[in-house]
Amino acid sequence: MISIRRISLGGGFRYLMESVAVGDGAAGRSNDLSRTEAAPGPNPQLHCSICSKEIFMAKGQPFSVRLQEDTERLVEAEARRTRRTKSAVVEAFTEETARTRRFPGIAFRGDDARRRAWVIGSGLDVWEIIHMLEDFDSADALVAETQLSTAQVRVAVAYRDAYSDECAEAIVENRRPIADVDVLFPFIAVADA
Numbered sequence: 001m002i003s004i005r006r007i008s009l010g011g012g013f014r015y016l017m018e019s020v021a022v023g024d025g026a027a028g029r030s031n032d033l034s035r036t037e038a039a040p041g042p043n044p045q046l047h048c049s050i051c052s053k054e055i056f057m058a059k060g061q062p063f064s065v066r067l068q069e070d071t072e073r074l075v076e077a078e079a080r081r082t083r084r085t086k087s088a089v090v091e092a093f094t095e096e097t098a099r100t101r102r103f104p105g106i107a108f109r110g111d112d113a114r115r116r117a118w119v120i121g122s123g124l125d126v127w128e129i130i131h132m133l134e135d136f137d138s139a140d141a142l143v144a145e146t147q148l149s150t151a152q153v154r155v156a157v158a159y160r161d162a163y164s165d166e167c168a169e170a171i172v173e174n175r176r177p178i179a180d181v182d183v184l185f186p187f188i189a190v191a192d193a
Helices: 012-017 070-083 086-102 125-138 139-145 150-162 164-174 178-184
Strands: 036-038 046-048 107-110 117-120
Touching: 086 107, 107 150, 117 150, 117 164, 125 139, 125 164, 125 178, 139 150, 150 164
Parallel strands: none
Antiparallel strands: 036 046, 107 117
């Protein structure tokens, strides 16, 4: 059984959400991309104004860790480069490492804002293999018609089962209609099929 502990966001976070996130105190300067509203109360919940979803910020108990000097320098450099806290960098490193150990054959790539899981030896992101699997209707057909191995498809499916939202969002984004892509990226010429 997994339990998720709700945390109190406190006054500092409430100030951030009410002022900084909506245009440094000028509510009129906010837009849908910068507005996230915190519900009042001792344990406020966050609601995204873009997708109207409730955002849960479940975290475990805080603890301290002492890093070797070389590792600490790496974390500090990464924090400066990405403009994140050292805690956020260590958390991201830990999450990726935990996933790669849980799913041998999975690694991560991409820029800091959108790291994504891919299957080693395939050149494909996990979501791309899952997208192909949906098109082929079976793992056997996918393996027979592509260069993918059964083990690669199996690890992609296992990862998808654990992180289904992550894969589903990427597939939905990839299935965006051409008209939408043309509006967002008018400089890209779309070839006729």
